[in-house]
Structure formats: C-alpha cells, structure tokens
Amino acid sequence: MVEASSILNAVIIGLASGTIYGVMALSFVLLYRIARVVNIAVGDMVLLGAYLILFFAELHLVPNPVLNILVAALLASLLSVALALFTERALFKPLYGQPVLTLIMMTVALGLLLRGATIIGWGTTLRVFPNQNEIWPLHPLEIGPVKLPYVYVWSITGALLIFGAFLYIFRKTIFGIAMRAVSLDPEVAAAHGITISKMYIYSWIIAYVAAVLSGLILGAINGINIIISDLGLSRALPAALIGGIDSPSGALLGGLILGLIEHTLGTYLNIYLPGIRDVIPYLVLLVVLIIKPYGLFGTVRIERV
C-alpha cells in the first residue's frame, strides 16, 4: 500500500518538475507560433544553456555561490541573445518562404551544431555546477509532510517569474499584440509598420533564454552531460503538443500535466515495467491528440462565412 503522504509528495514533485517542462515547452511553442519553426533543437539549446551556465559559474565571478550561479545564468542568457541573432540571421533568414520541412531540417542541423559544440567544448563526462550542494542543500525543504528538494523551489519560482513576465508582455503590451499579429498575418502586419524579421529575432531570443534557463534546473537535477538534450526534447515536445502547440499558457499546463503523470503513474508503473517512465510523455501525448487534435489550448481557427 502506498502512503498518502508519499502520493502527495509525488504530486508536488511532479508539478514542480512540470514547471520546468513548461518553460522548455514555451521555448518551443513561441517559435512555432511566431516564426512557424518546429524547433527540434530545443533540447540542444537547453544542453548548451547548462554548459554555458557551468562555464560562467566556474569563473567564480562572485564569491557567494548562490549569487555566482545567478550571475552565471544571467551571463549565459545574454550570450544566448547573440546566439539567437546568429541563428535567425545566418541560418533561418535565408530560408523564410521555404516549405516547413526545410525549416525543420535546419533545426535538426542547428541541434547537431549546438550538441557538437558542447562535446568539443566540454566532452561527455558528467559534470556538476560548482558548489552545487551549497546552492541547493541536500536536505529538502519540508512543508508539513511534503519534502521538496531546493532545486524544485528554484524551478517553481523561476517558472512563475518567466511565465508571469512573458504572459504579461504577450497579452497586455502593444509589443505582444504586434507579435501575435505577425503570427496571424505577416503581410498585413508589415503594412502597419511591424518588421516581420525583427519579430522572428525576438521570438528566437525568448526561446533561447527560456531554454538556457531550463538548462540550469535540468543540470542541477540530472548533472550536466549530453543526456540533457534528449531529456529536453522528450519533455518539451509532448508538453507543447498537449498544450496545443501554439499556446504559451497551454505550454505551462502541458508541462504540469506531463510532470504530474510522469511522477505519479510513471513512477508507480516503473516498478513493474522498468523504462516505462520515459515512454509516458508520449503515451500521454497520444491520448490527448486522439481526444483533442488541437491539444488542450490550441487555437481553433475561427471559421465564419
């Protein structure tokens, strides 16, 4: 018999890890929504992010370990802005107007490029962030019967900040409205003074920053090596599709649902069927797509005659 408190714990941990899936899914969803890019490289962007944060953290720019990792994350995010510019200008700008499949192939190439860069730069042995145990104490945070590792406290806080800021900008500001306008009808948006390619650059920047920051959490939970790449893609993609592929708030919900099922049902079934946990995201995805082809929050096009 499974204890009630351990179920509650699994639920909380599931939701907590779901927040980070949500952030990775946001990275995927935004690129699809604005630039119509199906970004297969999302996991590799997370991987690179983890290594970039590792790189800056190992410089020990600030003595306090917590501040040090935050500064490292900030610097990695800034660097990823440059990467976003390079990715859009050099790799994707020449391809706009090409079929979707061409763009997908380019993201596959981008993924290999980023992954290759991390292997050349850091090898494949498992690494951890410096002073990891001081940043995220081994002893979990105890709230009543729930034991929540500190990494998840970071993950929840980070995800709330990222989604809060993003959704505010996307929904309430004229910039966000302009972004959505480009996603709906680029030609009309351009006639109203909105520069399409700039909006593509902005969505690459947001996608990169979200992925890089996810790298901090995934790296802290799993250690840093090539595994993060597969882990990132295999969670971001189903979470994005469950949420409806073009819906940012759907991405968060998709992530939460995925994390929840993975850590409850997945953990339980894994006792009997070792390995099933990693298949669960795709099983959930299948079920959702069969019931609701647009995902849970996907845009159902207005058809009015």
Add this chain to the structure above:
Amino acid sequence: MFISPKLTRDAMPGNFLILNNVEVTFDPFILVIKGVSMEVEKGSIVALLGANGMGKSTILKAISGVIRLERGRVTKGYIEFNGRRIENMMPDAVARLGITYVHEGRHVFEELTVEEDILSGLYGRRKMDPKDALEFVYNYFPRLKERRKIRSGYLSGGEQQMLVIARALISQPDVLLLDEPSLGLFPSVINEIFDIVKKINEYEGLTVILAEQNVKKALEIADYGYVVEGGKIVLDGTPEKLMNNPDVQDYYLGIGRAGRISYQDVKSYKRRKRWIS
C-alpha cells in the same frame, strides 16, 4: 539618369505623393504595371478605378512597399513622398513614414480582440497615449467601441471593414491607401463607410487613395480620379469630367449608349485604349 528629388518636388508644388512612369515587375519577369504616373495632392481623395485584374491593388502595393513581400519590384520610374524616394522600400519602413496600406478583403487579425486588433496598428508608430489613440478612432467608429472585447473574426463584414480602417487610422498616417472597401458589402453599409472616410479626410486632413470598382460611390467622395486598365492609366480627371465621359458611362457606370455591356465590347474597348496609350 539622375533626378534630383528636390527639383521634382519644386516643379509640382502641393503634390506630396508622386508616381512617375512607374513599372512594376513580379518574379519571374511578369510586368504588371506598365508606366503609371500620378500626382496626389496633400489632403485629397484620389480614386483608382478599373475592373478586376487591371492593376489597382498593385499600384497601391507598389506605393506601400507590399509588392516586396510578393517578389515584386518597381523596375522603372520612381515614387516620391514628401520629396523622398520611396520606391522599393520595405513595407514596414514605408508605414513608419506615414503611409498605411489597407489590404483588399478585410484582413482582420481574427484571433485578436477588436481592441487588440486596432492597437496592433500602433506598434512602433505611437504618437500619443494608446488610450487617447483608441478614443480618437472610436470617435469615428463608435460601433467598434461597443464590440471592442469581441474577437475580430466574429465581426460582420461591414464591421470588419471598419476595423481595418480604424487600425490604419490609429497611427495617424499622412496617407491611407484603401483597397476596395466596398467589396461584398450591402449598399447602406458602403454608404456608411464612405461617409466616414470622407469625414476623416476632412477633419484630419488625411490623404486617401481609394482603389474601387464601385465607380459611382468612389467618384462621389473623390477629388480626382484615374482609370486603370491593363496596368496603365487610360483616363484621368475630376469626378465631373469622368462621370460625363461617355466611355466611363458606358463601361463603368452602365448608363451610356450601350446600356448593359457585353464582354466583347469591353475587350475591344480595352484593345483600343491600349493602342492609343
């Protein structure tokens, strides 16, 4: 050949938008506009008249730069706005200069609310507080204010046409390029929309170039008209002159000698005009 922008402007005082012998070519080598010249006076309404496929939209898209998104270019001649050459500029840059093109066919941003849709026209071009800007356009389109929380895809055709004009208006452009606002609308709705356009023109000093098949309605509010055929201007003049022209009466208003026109007549008319020009 070098043409001094200053010289041409001085040569035609009062004209702040000039098209000089403009040719537009689409990839691969499709020549659609074959040497069009126009002079648009500040604060006037100019009508571009003509049947389907004659090139009205393409002229507006050439001015606004929208042809650049359709693999088109101005390959000859020039377009000048406020003494500045603008042919072949990208549409977003032209829009920031104060020229806004409103696509034919009521392209609303379906998933946005009416208010968001209007506000999208303000991005990068805000001259005043968004709230004031909204009030400014709601003044002309009170119906949109009532519907402001509805998704624009759910509006009626007439309301959608109002919406796209309001979206263009909110940035307070100098020139509005309005492409077939009457398309598929009920006569009373057309009247309402044309009245509003005229009002905006009078109160705001907005210059309007109006592409229309509805010749009668367009000439009612226009100060000057051009008839476009096969990518050329075949006739131009004041509304009175055009309305009294027997060819226009015959083939566009259907009230002249021929009464109802047959396809054969139109074809020979076109052929004749092409030979003349």
